[in-house]
Amino acid sequence: MARAGLTPARIIAAAADLADTDGFENVSMSAVARLFEVKDASLYAHIRSLHELRSGVAALSLAELADQVGAALAGRAGRDALVAFANAYRTYALNHPGRYASTQMSLEPAVAEQSAAGRHAAMTRAILRGYALSEPDETDAVRLLHSTFHGFVLLERGGGFSRGTRSANASWDSALNALHFTLSHWPSS
Template sequence: MVRAGLSTDRLVRAGAELADEVGFEQVTVSALARRFDVKVASLYSHLKNSQDLKTRIALLALEELADRAADALAGRAGKDALTAFADVYRDYARAHPGRYAATRHPLDPEAAAASAGGRHAQMTRAILRGYDLAEPDQTHAVRLLGSVFHGYVSLELAGGFSRSAPDSQESWTRILDALDSLLRDWPHA
């Protein structure tokens, strides 16, 4: 018998909230069962196991992040689009650290194909069209942006910039300025 009020969607959303509170790696079906004050077995009609739960949280987080990025990019181009896109990632990571960590969760090919990951790549490439980069430079630039955004956000979340001047917002702004400049004057092989 399925416990009233429990659904896969509700469990995944609760798992995402739990990830933000305790960290993505700490999320398990057992921890989720404790949150709902139910036996673990009662969740198995909705979730296969903890790996399934984590995959579903990752898919939710990727979708949320893609939706926010798409909203932020609407009507923007060039540096304005680059900054809006970068700020969405940083703001999401700061507001939802566990969900942000989930966006880095390895997905099997079927889950990856069904994820919003492709939307993220399309939006990044759309931003780069404003910089007139052809292949393979566009792919190099996509990798650069992903590395800088994720690296900076990860270091910032870990407290890496909290004890030094200038403050991290000033550095973030300067980094985005530098990326814009680099993309406008991309080095050719």
């Protein structure tokens, strides 16, 4: 009986890959076990439950997303920062659909989540520094940006933009234009 060399990290990484190829909803203990050519029961020595496996994927994905967005953001400001942030966000979501889907699951306020989601919010606020908003406008703007990016990416991936001849890319650029314009002339009433 050769050992497969399972560790929580490797199991979660494999599950994340599986999510991207087969969909997050198809991430199961059995499916991941098959990847390692191991019985599903064997995974329970490393990961307590399916829920923990999926939460692990979510935490991993949030961290990756924050990394990539952070890297894209480095050294930019104002409109440049907005566009870089948005494009990095969308690129990650489209390249890693399963990982991105995992970030939607409501994970209990775990420590790992706190850090990654916190970084995310901090970066969004960093963008807004170029637009000189004060509270509570800044919070409203953060939520508007996040909503728009999240919604766009989900609809795009779900095929919601397939009708018509206008490309999703063009509409995306247009949306960024609109957001930049709104942020530049924030109606603070």
